[in-house]
Amino acid sequence: MKINKLLAGLLTSVTxxxxxxxxAELSIVSGDTGTGLAFLQSELDIFxxxxxxxxxxxxxxxxxSDQFGQYRLWLAAGNADIDVYTTDVIWAPQLADxxxxxxxxxxxxxxxHYPSIIxxxxxxxxxxxxxxxxxxxxxxxRKDLLEKHGKEVPxxxxxxxxxxxxxxxxxxxxxxxxxxxxxxxxxxxEGLTCNALEWVNSYGGGQIIEADGTISINNPQAVAALEExxxxxxxxxxxxxxxxxxxxxxxxxxxxxxxxxxxxPYAYALSNSDDSAVKGKFDVAPxxxxxxxxxxxxxxxxxxxxxxxxxxxxPDAATELALFLGSAESQKRRAIQQxxxxxxxxxxxxxxxxxxxxxxxxxxxxxxxxxxRPSAPAQANYNExxxxxxxxxxxxxxxxxSAAENxxxxxxxxxxxxx
Amino acid sequence: MTTEALKMPxxxxxxxxxxxxxxxxxxxxxxxxxxxxxxxxxxxxxxARSIYFSFTDVKLxxxxxxxxxxxxxxxxxxxxxxxxxxxxxxxxxxxxxxxxWNTVRFAFWSVLWETxxxxxxxxxxNAEFRGRGIVRAAILIPWxxxxxxxxxxxxxxxxxxxxxxxxxxxxxxxxxxxxAWTASPDTAMTAVLVVDIWxxxxxMALLILAGLQMIPKDIxxxxxxxxxxxxxxxxxxxxPLVRPALMVAIIFRVLDALRIFxxxxxxxxxxxxxxxxxVLAQENLFQFDNFAEGSxxxxxLFLLIALFTIIYIWLGKVNFDGGAR
Numbered sequence: 186m187k188i189n190k191l192l193a194g195l196l197t198s199v200t201x202x203x204x205x206x207x208x209a210e211l212s213i214v215s216g217d218t219g220t221g222l223a224f225l226q227s228e229l230d231i232f233x234x235x236x237x238x239x240x241x242x243x244x245x246x247x248x249x250s251d252q253f254g255q256y257r258l259w260l261a262a263g264n265a266d267i268d269v270y271t272t273d274v275i276w277a278p279q280l281a282d283x284x285x286x287x288x289x290x291x292x293x294x295x296x297x298h299y300p301s302i303i304x305x306x307x308x309x310x311x312x313x314x315x316x317x318x319x320x321x322x323x324x325x326x327r328k329d330l331l332e333k334h335g336k337e338v339p340x341x342x343x344x345x346x347x348x349x350x351x352x353x354x355x356x357x358x359x360x361x362x363x364x365x366x367x368x369x370x371x372x373x374x375e376g377l378t379c380n381a382l383e384w385v386n387s388y389g390g391g392q393i394i395e396a397d398g399t400i401s402i403n404n405p406q407a408v409a410a411l412e413e414x415x416x417x418x419x420x421x422x423x424x425x426x427x428x429x430x431x432x433x434x435x436x437x438x439x440x441x442x443x444x445x446x447x448x449x450p451y452a453y454a455l456s457n458s459d460d461s462a463v464k465g466k467f468d469v470a471p472x473x474x475x476x477x478x479x480x481x482x483x484x485x486x487x488x489x490x491x492x493x494x495x496x497x498x499x500p501d502a503a504t505e506l507a508l509f510l511g512s513a514e515s516q517k518r519r520a521i522q523q524x525x526x527x528x529x530x531x532x533x534x535x536x537x538x539x540x541x542x543x544x545x546x547x548x549x550x551x552x553x554x555x556x557x558r559p560s561a562p563a564q565a566n567y568n569e570x571x572x573x574x575x576x577x578x579x580x581x582x583x584x585x586x587s588a589a590e591n592x593x594x595x596x597x598x599x600x601x602x603x604x
Numbered sequence: 605m606t607t608e609a610l611k612m613p614x615x616x617x618x619x620x621x622x623x624x625x626x627x628x629x630x631x632x633x634x635x636x637x638x639x640x641x642x643x644x645x646x647x648x649x650x651x652a653r654s655i656y657f658s659f660t661d662v663k664l665x666x667x668x669x670x671x672x673x674x675x676x677x678x679x680x681x682x683x684x685x686x687x688x689x690x691x692x693x694x695x696x697x698x699x700x701x702x703x704x705w706n707t708v709r710f711a712f713w714s715v716l717w718e719t720x721x722x723x724x725x726x727x728x729x730n731a732e733f734r735g736r737g738i739v740r741a742a743i744l745i746p747w748x749x750x751x752x753x754x755x756x757x758x759x760x761x762x763x764x765x766x767x768x769x770x771x772x773x774x775x776x777x778x779x780x781x782x783x784a785w786t787a788s789p790d791t792a793m794t795a796v797l798v799v800d801i802w803x804x805x806x807x808m809a810l811l812i813l814a815g816l817q818m819i820p821k822d823i824x825x826x827x828x829x830x831x832x833x834x835x836x837x838x839x840x841x842x843x844p845l846v847r848p849a850l851m852v853a854i855i856f857r858v859l860d861a862l863r864i865f866x867x868x869x870x871x872x873x874x875x876x877x878x879x880x881x882x883v884l885a886q887e888n889l890f891q892f893d894n895f896a897e898g899s900x901x902x903x904x905l906f907l908l909i910a911l912f913t914i915i916y917i918w919l920g921k922v923n924f925d926g927g928a929r
Contacts (some may be wrong), residue, residue: 250873254890261664279893282665363765372787373874425764428787428872437765565663569892576876583789 208237209502213269216245216252224523232509238502249273249375265496268503272314274488275560281308284492288312290504302528315511316528320487321552323469325446338470342413345473349421352444366421368434369447373579376430378571379485381578384410386556389479394559403596411581411588418582454524469544471551486555566602573598657899664895677900694900707880711861714800722808730816747806755870758799762786789877796878815849851920862909881905
């Protein structure tokens with residue numbers, strides 16, 4: 186691969202002697218879902234037109250855990266084939282050593298982004314990655330069904346349970362036997378950590394590991410949150426939901442087989458596409474709140490960023506690419522075509538963006554109060570901590586131990602891991 | 605040459621033969637050398653390095669700064685200040701033993717069913733009928749599909765909402781409600797087993813078929829003349845004669861099943877009900893920051909497989925030349 190690149194580089198410089206000689210061939214990895222890859226390709230075409238550098242996309246599986254394992258391996262081996270990595274918001278502390286510091290290159294544009302997002306990508310003063318877009322989940326709801334049954338958009342999880350159950354039962358009696366009340370991401374993977382963190386946090390149960398390193402997960406509010414979630418399985422959510430990731434839940438939803446769905450905003454544009462059974466029949470709202478002391482609506486902060494490998498043979502061109510993909514014009518196109526939330530503040534007032542995705546006006550507030558996953562306090566142990574958490578939640582949801590038992594064990598396991 | 609050898613005294617004759625042997629052995633060594641070097645590079649060196657890593661505190665981000673820690677990754681016994689003794693390390697880790705149990709369970713059931721079904725398929729294919737060639741080729745298709753592809757295919761077929769298996773089951777009235785095959789801890793192992801059996805039965809059938817075709821036809825003719833019942837023929841003639849081939853086929857499959865990774869990684873990656881030793885080791889090596897622990901698990905997996913192979917060869921008296929010893 187490296188030799189191929191070298192040869193190709195030599196050939197280009199020989200044939201095009203002057204001018205194009207500094208054009209680089211770059212590779213970017215992306216595990217994007219839905220139409221994301223096609224969008225990325227169209228962005229790269231624009232980049233090639235502007236700079237002359239050509240970029241190849243290396244597609245990856247959509248599971249963020251799978252991607253992370255592969256990237257870690259490549260980076261540990263000093264792989265020079267990949268120049269730009271698409272990185273999850275939680276990876277910065279774990280992979281910081283392997284990426285170039287972008288703070289100088291991005292000095293001019295850094296202030297355009299939300300400070301909290303830049304902060305999430307800054308490790309010990311080093312800007313590890315440029316934000317490409319941010320993410321905060323939404324409650325997708327079928328406004329046609331809610332209207333038909335005279336229901337309001339639920340404000341709490343138990344309201345959601347009741348509403349979903351009622352609509353589901355009524356619709357099933359009318360013949361829609363495949364209809365379910367609520368689908369979310371319940372497979373044992375990082376997505377379940379996101380979902381469950383929202384439940385726990387919305388009940389005022391903290392954020393698993395607090396910013397100062399305290400393990401807070403074993404508390405009555407967190408137990409209440411997980412008990413509520415466990416009561417959905419088999420009633421308003423199919424048992425198979427325990428194996429759903431984003432795309433599976435979107436599959437059920439987009440066939441018109443769910444009243445509510447918890448998903449990221451990317452599903453908004455896809456659900457409105459022409460082949461969608463729910464086109465024009467749905468809307469989005471903030472996720473419901475919990476109950477009890479400290480209850481509030483909560484959403485997990487997501488988002489994807491562009492990082493430059495320190496083993497890239499073309500660091501300048503690769504940095505240029507990362508900056509391009511994080512730039513205001515690229516993020517604007519992304520917001521309009523993909524409905525991904527920009528990390529640039531000004532775009533939330535942009536008329537064209539708001540026309541394409543009216544829900545974004547309300548989103549600014551939501552993701553600013555979004556709860557970060559505990560990747561900063563857990564540092565290199567984040568993945569293992571997250572896996573312990575999602576396993577405890579998955580066990581609870583599948584009826585393997587009660588919420589209280591599983592969280593008590595989780596606390597011990599986390600203490601062993603982090604201390 | 606022959607006449608000369610005949611005239612030679614017995615001692616000299618033996619000497620001459622051994623000289624020839626020695627020459628042949630020397631030549632053989634040279635022919636073996638490239639393969640030995642290739643094996644040492646692609647198998648020996650990584651294995652040695654993995655074993656070495658299991659005795660260090662290595663991290664994936666710092667492969668060369670590892671320090672020797674002895675057996676601490678395997679088992680460490682610490683006495684706390686309170687006087688309580690605690691055990692740490694892979695051998696004291698319930699997750700590890702859960703993975704060992706899953707792997708053994710998986711290997712046992714998958715190989716058992718593959719052997720039984722493979723035998724039946726092989727017996728059918730061994731009979732003379734029209735279109736046998738086409739059926740033989742067709743039966744190999746599951747084996748020819750890459751595991752990742754077939755696992756993906758099955759994961760959609762097993763899906764609770766759009767999966768064809770649930771659809772069929774509901775239409776035929778076998779299922780009251782769609783079953784979440786891969787999601788539910790009760791059915792996850794069964795789902796994985798079904799896919800593995802579907803995939804590897806052809807391999808088993810092919811190896812057994814090769815063994816069946818070595819059995820001379822006249823034995824059956826003699827048995828038929830004596831009026832031996834076909835079932836008795838199977839247990840008294842076919843099974844003993846096909847046994848050497850069967851033993852080799854079983855050991856191939858068991859070794860394969862003990863290191864099962866791809867199928868489970870695609871179908872049920874994080875389910876504790878199906879997590880095997882390889883999946884757990886991969887998780888520790890690359891997902892978590894536990895490269896040394898992952899290396900320890902890989903080493904233990906290697907030792908377990910080696911131990912099993914030795915016991916099996918010793919107990920089963922397997923001869924890899926194809927004949928019974």
